[in-house]
Amino acid sequence: MQYSEKVMDHFMSPRNVGEIEDASGVGTVGNAKCGDIMKMYLKIDDNGIITDCKFKTFGCGAAIATSSMATELIKGHTVEEALKLTNSAVVEALDGLPPVKVHCSVLAEEAVKTAIADYYQKIGKPVDFEIEKSDHEE
Amino acid sequence: MKRFVYADNAATTPVSREVIAEMTPVFESFWGNPSSLHAKGREAKAILDSARARIAKVFSCQPSEIYFTSCGSESDNWAIKGAARRLAKKGKTHIVTSAIEHPAVLNTCYALEKEGFTVSFIGVDEFGTVKMDELEAAVTDKTAIVAIMYANNEIGTIQPIEKIAEIAHAKGALMFTDAVQAVGNVDIDLSKLKVDMLALSGHKLHAPKGIGMLYIRKGVVIDNLVDGGGQESRKRAGTENLPYIVGLAKALEVAKEKLADIPELERKRDRLIEALTKLPYSKLNGHRTERLAGNVNVGFEFIEGESMLLWLDISGICCSTGSACSSASLEPSHVLLACGVPHEKAHGSVRLSISHETTDEDIDYIIETLPPIVEKLRNMIPLWEEVVKSGKV
Numbered sequence: 001m002q003y004s005e006k007v008m009d010h011f012m013s014p015r016n017v018g019e020i021e022d023a024s025g026v027g028t029v030g031n032a033k034c035g036d037i038m039k040m041y042l043k044i045d046d047n048g049i050i051t052d053c054k055f056k057t058f059g060c061g062a063a064i065a066t067s068s069m070a071t072e073l074i075k076g077h078t079v080e081e082a083l084k085l086t087n088s089a090v091v092e093a094l095d096g097l098p099p100v101k102v103h104c105s106v107l108a109e110e111a112v113k114t115a116i117a118d119y120y121q122k123i124g125k126p127v128d129f130e131i132e133k134s135d136h137e138e
Numbered sequence: 139m140k141r142f143v144y145a146d147n148a149a150t151t152p153v154s155r156e157v158i159a160e161m162t163p164v165f166e167s168f169w170g171n172p173s174s175l176h177a178k179g180r181e182a183k184a185i186l187d188s189a190r191a192r193i194a195k196v197f198s199c200q201p202s203e204i205y206f207t208s209c210g211s212e213s214d215n216w217a218i219k220g221a222a223r224r225l226a227k228k229g230k231t232h233i234v235t236s237a238i239e240h241p242a243v244l245n246t247c248y249a250l251e252k253e254g255f256t257v258s259f260i261g262v263d264e265f266g267t268v269k270m271d272e273l274e275a276a277v278t279d280k281t282a283i284v285a286i287m288y289a290n291n292e293i294g295t296i297q298p299i300e301k302i303a304e305i306a307h308a309k310g311a312l313m314f315t316d317a318v319q320a321v322g323n324v325d326i327d328l329s330k331l332k333v334d335m336l337a338l339s340g341h342k343l344h345a346p347k348g349i350g351m352l353y354i355r356k357g358v359v360i361d362n363l364v365d366g367g368g369q370e371s372r373k374r375a376g377t378e379n380l381p382y383i384v385g386l387a388k389a390l391e392v393a394k395e396k397l398a399d400i401p402e403l404e405r406k407r408d409r410l411i412e413a414l415t416k417l418p419y420s421k422l423n424g425h426r427t428e429r430l431a432g433n434v435n436v437g438f439e440f441i442e443g444e445s446m447l448l449w450l451d452i453s454g455i456c457c458s459t460g461s462a463c464s465s466a467s468l469e470p471s472h473v474l475l476a477c478g479v480p481h482e483k484a485h486g487s488v489r490l491s492i493s494h495e496t497t498d499e500d501i502d503y504i505i506e507t508l509p510p511i512v513e514k515l516r517n518m519i520p521l522w523e524e525v526v527k528s529g530k531v
Contacts (some may be wrong), residue, residue: 035481060442
């Protein structure tokens with residue numbers, strides 16, 4: 001199994017690792033039993049723009065790299081744009097993932113959407129989108 | 139300073155210079171077919187006979203009890219399928235094995251289940267030792283073969299093979315042991331060890347990949363797996379891989395000599411075990427003393443093994459993990475699960491398998507390099523905050 005240079009770069013120097021204390025939305029997906037947990041923190045301003053985004057991940061190289069890439073892809077974008085983030089866009093941005101690791105990108109998409117759903121609930125907006133579950137959910 | 143440390147000798151070993159030196163003339167000059175009647179063939183046949191005799195001497199058995207195969211997996215398949223199919227004709231349709239066997243044994247047993255055999259998979263205790271009471275209860279006069287590995291490839295636990303053989307023989311079953319990991323670590327004297335069959339593989343002891351062996355005790359008859367010409371007493375067809383057979387003979391002789399250095403290897407292993415199990419939330423997997431001399435397997439909680447393996451690799455250290463993320467099946471190690479290690483902890487296991495070539499400086503380097511990686515990865519995980527907050531660290 002070979003990871004791309006991009007994956008290794010994001011694994012070795014992950015972007016936006018950490019927490020946001022007063023986050024507008026937080027999403028945790030995956031579980032320890034399966035070996036993958038992602039926690040995504042979003043800071044969203046009054047115009048619906050994601051001004052900051054941080055993550056913490058327990059998981060393999062691909063899980064860390066997809067989390068990192070997902071934060072880069074949504075930071076500075078609107079919530080609506082972030083909702084359009086697909087797992088395949090994350091895979092593409094990383095120059096591909098080994099087939100057995102594609103589920104990690106699904107987890108990243110799921111983490112972003114779960115954090116946005118949390119934000120919607122906090123501001124009293126109905127959650128009008130579906131979250132595709134990765135095969136890591138039991 | 140960065141070093142390169144190969145600590146994955148349970149996966150494979152480099153071919154040693156002395157083995158290469160022994161094989162080279164066979165490639166260059168003695169390329170004849172041992173079955174040919176002419177000079178080139180007779181020359182090759184003499185080398186083949188000599189290699190077999192040398193190996194017989196290493197194990198204190200008869201040359202005619204040694205059968206060359208292509209690998210450990212083939213030896214495992216042949217021993218179990220050959221014995222089961224032969225003994226089924228006598229109404230023995232039951233196989234006893236353990237839950238922690240190598241896939242070459244487990245998947246052979248699953249294949250035989252499809253042929254109608256019943257298989258008992260004996261459990262192990264938390265240290266990976268086969269539960270003897272469970273084994274004793276499972277073996278009956280319907281049991282064709284008891285197949286238990288000599289030592290486990292992941293956690294290094296050495297099984298009480300002699301006792302297991304006694305149990306098998308008491309019920310008239312054949313005893314087979316997969317000794318792929320044990321050979322070179324444990325002195326195996328087949329004039330004393332009462333096993334009926336024993337499998338080994340060359341590339342775990344500095345011979346090349348692609349050569350294996352099955353010992354079949356005189357008088358034990360099993361069905362063939364590879365039919366064809368008259369090689370290997372008509373029991374395993376195929377033109378002999380003479381250079382590798384000679385390489386295997388040399389590797390086994392060297393491994394036997396190096397048994398004297400096993401205490402030194404154990405000392406290095408124990409240095410690693412002590413240093414790594416001092417880290418918070420770490421635990422040795424496998425048995426503390428009944429353990430292969432080069433095997434270290436430590437479970438780190440709140441660590442995912444593949445990310446640890448990647449960082450160690452970046453730092454020049456080659457090792458392996460029982461994490462699901464390192465396998466195509468996305469299931470963690472069946473060995474650790476059988477030992478009762480929960481899924482979330484099985485993901486964080488790292489196996490370092492050292493050899494006689496591993497130096498104290500290599501051990502120092504691992505001991506210096508690994509702890510900061512553990513800390514770095516733990517600081518990146520969501521659970522860790524809670525562990526730190528709860529004051530557990």
